[in-house]
Amino acid sequence: MKTIPRALEASLLLVASCLLFAINIVIPSNACSQTPLDTDAWMTRVDINVSQPWTDSGRDVVAGDSVEILAYGFASGAAGSSQTEWSGPEGTWAGHAPSYPCPNAPFNAVIGRIGDNGTPFYVGRALSMRVESSGRLFLGFNDDIMEGNDGKYIALITADVRSLPLVSGLVIHPTGDQVSLYWNSVDIPQIFYRVYRDSVQTGGYTEFLGSTADTTFVDNDSASLPAGKRFYLVRASR
Numbered sequence: 001m002k003t004i005p006r007a008l009e010a011s012l013l014l015v016a017s018c019l020l021f022a023i024n025i026v027i028p029s030n031a032c033s034q035t036p037l038d039t040d041a042w043m044t045r046v047d048i049n050v051s052q053p054w055t056d057s058g059r060d061v062v063a064g065d066s067v068e069i070l071a072y073g074f075a076s077g078a079a080g081s082s083q084t085e086w087s088g089p090e091g092t093w094a095g096h097a098p099s100y101p102c103p104n105a106p107f108n109a110v111i112g113r114i115g116d117n118g119t120p121f122y123v124g125r126a127l128s129m130r131v132e133s134s135g136r137l138f139l140g141f142n143d144d145i146m147e148g149n150d151g152k153y154i155a156l157i158t159a160d161v162r163s164l165p166l167v168s169g170l171v172i173h174p175t176g177d178q179v180s181l182y183w184n185s186v187d188i189p190q191i192f193y194r195v196y197r198d199s200v201q202t203g204g205y206t207e208f209l210g211s212t213a214d215t216t217f218v219d220n221d222s223a224s225l226p227a228g229k230r231f232y233l234v235r236a237s238r
């Protein structure tokens with residue numbers, strides 16, 4: 001939690017008092033319940049390399065997220081041998097061995113894992129799941145000898161991210177053309193903060209200024225909006 005020194009707090013009050021008597025004032029604002037910003041979602045494509053056990057999706061998921069994975073393609077963990085050992089992402093039970101990363105899933109199947117030590121799970125052609133533990137999402141090929149594998153799988157991942165809160169304790173401190181923002185930290189792993197601005201207090205806050213892992217932000221570009229028309233919103237994100 002960011003605390004503001006008492007001397008600074010006093011000067012902020014003084015600045016606020018003076019500003020109230022100016023013609024154009026900057027009104028501190030942390031708007032709540034901005035509907036367009038209450039949820040987040042993303043989509044990504046992953047080209048699954050069937051010649052290595054796992055492919056990094058490039059995405060972190062958090063407990064509570066809804067994730068859907070659709071997989072396409074044709075691949076073989078035993079290329080050059082039996083034609084029956086080619087399959088789609090659903091895999092094939094031909095040549096199945098208990099030594100595979102996901103022993104309960106077919107050979108050649110698309111599998112998933114969350115975090116470096118997560119338990120592998122079956123994905124196949126399609127999977128909808130509610131994430132139970134947070135971490136990096138990996139997609140894999142259910143095989144134990146990767147050399148000589150052939151083919152390609154592509155996965156499309158979509159996620160509806162659980163609602164993340166607006167920050168509390170937002171302090172807005174205008175000095176000249178700069179506006180400094182301070183807020184309380186949010187106790188969620190892997191968190192950072194997105195800062196938005198609007199010229200209307202009840203606006204949609206679609207102007208994204210930037211993101212930070214810290215609990216402070218300086219808007220150096222506030223001169224582009226008329227004084228008295230700068231409103232800010234800070235929300236936790238990932």
Ligand SMILES: [Ca+2]
Pocket residue numbers: 076077078143144145146147148149
């Ligand atoms: Ca193989």
